[in-house]
Amino acid sequence: YVVGGSGRVFFNSSASVRSGLEAAGIIVSYYDGDDVAQAAALMATADVAIACGGAITQESWDRPSLKLDQDEFLQSLVRATTARRAVGTLPPLVVTALAPGVITADWAETVDAAVIVFLGGEQTGNALADVLIGDINPSGRLPVTLPMSEDDMVAPCPHQRCEYTERLNVGWRALHHQPVRFPFGHGLSFTEFEYAWAQRPQLMNAANATITSDALNMSVVVTNTGLVAGAEVVQLYLQYPRDAGEPALVLRGFAKTRQLAPAQRATVLFTLSQRDISTWIPGIGWRIAHGDFGVMIGSSSRDERLSTDVSVD
Numbered sequence: 001y002v003v004g005g006s007g008r009v010f011f012n013s014s015a016s017v018r019s020g021l022e023a024a025g026i027i028v029s030y031y032d033g034d035d036v037a038q039a040a041a042l043m044a045t046a047d048v049a050i051a052c053g054g055a056i057t058q059e060s061w062d063r064p065s066l067k068l069d070q071d072e073f074l075q076s077l078v079r080a081t082t083a084r085r086a087v088g089t090l091p092p093l094v095v096t097a098l099a100p101g102v103i104t105a106d107w108a109e110t111v112d113a114a115v116i117v118f119l120g121g122e123q124t125g126n127a128l129a130d131v132l133i134g135d136i137n138p139s140g141r142l143p144v145t146l147p148m149s150e151d152d153m154v155a156p157c158p159h160q161r162c163e164y165t166e167r168l169n170v171g172w173r174a175l176h177h178q179p180v181r182f183p184f185g186h187g188l189s190f191t192e193f194e195y196a197w198a199q200r201p202q203l204m205n206a207a208n209a210t211i212t213s214d215a216l217n218m219s220v221v222v223t224n225t226g227l228v229a230g231a232e233v234v235q236l237y238l239q240y241p242r243d244a245g246e247p248a249l250v251l252r253g254f255a256k257t258r259q260l261a262p263a264q265r266a267t268v269l270f271t272l273s274q275r276d277i278s279t280w281i282p283g284i285g286w287r288i289a290h291g292d293f294g295v296m297i298g299s300s301s302r303d304e305r306l307s308t309d310v311s312v313d
Contacts, residue, residue, distance in 0.1 A: 011122045017052055017096055020129030034073045036080050043090050051077055054098040062156045066104045074107045082110050096128055102144045105181050137230035141187040145172035145180050173247040185235050185300035191226030195305035198267050201295050209274050211286050216272040220297055224260040232257050234268045235298050241291025244279050252276050
């Protein structure tokens, strides 16, 4: 699926999910229409069904909605096959979505699995095939929040002059205190990971410090507690002191572990600078926020694994 604008790629060869699966030796039966009955009939001949959707965007032109172009078909297919999939007379249904940004995903509640990629380039089909057949354990994370509804987002502005008043609460940070479909930083794996402190957050000596000097060090031990090798993306979030004027939660770092075999562990180090615990004051510059900081280590912005408080005097 080719998207427009600066993300567009002209392929030397096909980048489709179908071509990727066929190159991996999978026998693929293919239907490119939008008749739900025909799609369901084809599902009955397969071990796994994969329904695909995408969305086009380009420079100077906004999408008319946050839905995938095939959203109506996907929702109809999901509804028509839910009961039969539940009793095993139809195979599991997986949705693969290629999106240029935030999408709504009302179909996600009752599919058996979903894979979303953004601007994947010419290897999109091969990459999706690697994940779908299990050759690669996925470790990607959402760089956006997928909302419950378009009404939760800032509406598009069709005028030449547009005023946006959300200030620092841009994107996922504006949705932190309300239900979402999938949160910022979310991503599943074929295995499980356990977190533990190797070193709790420790404040560094602030004498003669500059804005780029180290301010806060910590380390986390991540253990693969599942049965499949995989990598984990560890995320560090801060809660600023209440009077600092910052959003409820701010991403301040993330790190991907190496590939960990079952029972293998890795230590992830985080070092925050003086600027990372500062706020910008117009006319003055960066100033350290004094007070109690909350430190949250998680697998997403809503999957807290470790937390503690640090007081900055």
